[in-house]
Amino acid sequence: MTTQPVHDPRRSFAQALDQTARQIAATRPDELGKRTPCADYDVRALLGHLIAVLHKLVHVSVGGDARELPDVVRDIADDAWGGAFAEARGEVERAWADDAMLDRMVTLPWGTMPGRVALDAYTHEFTVHSWDLAHATGRLADLEPALAVEALQAFVEFAPPDERGEQGPFGPVVQVSEDAAPYTRLAAYLGRQP
Template identity: 70%
Template sequence: MTTDTADDPRPTFARALDQAGRQVAAVGPDELGNRTPCADYDVRALLGHVVAVLHKLARVGVGEDARGIPDVIGGIADDGWASAFTRARSEVDRVWADDERLDRMVQLPWATLPGRTALDVYTHEFTVHSWDLAHATRRLAGLDPDLAEQALDAFSKLAPPEDRSERGPFSAVVTASDDADVYTRLAAYLGRRP
């Protein structure tokens, strides 16, 4: 079975992972303790989170339960994050190369969705976390604005302000200036304070 490229989330997902991978690779050991705009995460914890998400996506892609994988993976050497991300990403790429996985239902820790929808949602998560890392390490230049536009559009449907609570992953919308770039508007929409 061949997937219609117009309905295939993998190319955009790959762009989001490429961007995240560049941010991960740029982090130096002296930046691991920097605070990020993502609540409760310093750079080390956020790196542990993005690697954990990749492990979860690989596991659900083959029909296994991902709930046993922690939200933040630890135990990675200070200079080992880029290789940990690359290895986990290679596994995700291998698992999700199969077109049939796109239409299978996958059990995520927070929902059961078709594979293509799950990849689309995680495209936007990796886009936001790329900005989180870029903000925390002062490497904002070069982020893909098209990914942020898509994420802002998706999150306006997935996480409307009226559906948020204090215990959810997104805080109340923060006001952004009218001339703010798209990543600043995205961060503000998700409750981060850019």
């Protein structure tokens, strides 16, 4: 009898962070005020949210509750977002390098779960927010389609349309053709206008 290898989400998570880092590096200070498809954020606030998520992942790695930290970091200079993201990413990678973190229970804003489930969820969040950032700044060609395919599969399972309320990060599904590009289908599924 063979056993399935245990899923380690850190590789996909790193790919999502690589993609996000490329989008951040390409973002110019004059683009920071642009609206994003994520209704809560302009580009500056979205960048602050992405860094805040990394801080939350470090915080939960030492037993903290992610809800104890702000959802958006706001004290970063307009030309320092790339460096701030790289620094926070390094902290996350060091905090999650130990394989034991994957099975440790961590508390996120939406519940308590094993670390591997949390990293999967944040892989998909970074994938969606990379699209938000790329859409706002006109850099959609720089996105990795495989990440969108994985994220869409996860969101279909964990964010079905019939369980969405009036409040929350996802709106009603926007209809697009079945042969639309992966990020178009992902954005539309989450209620964003692709």
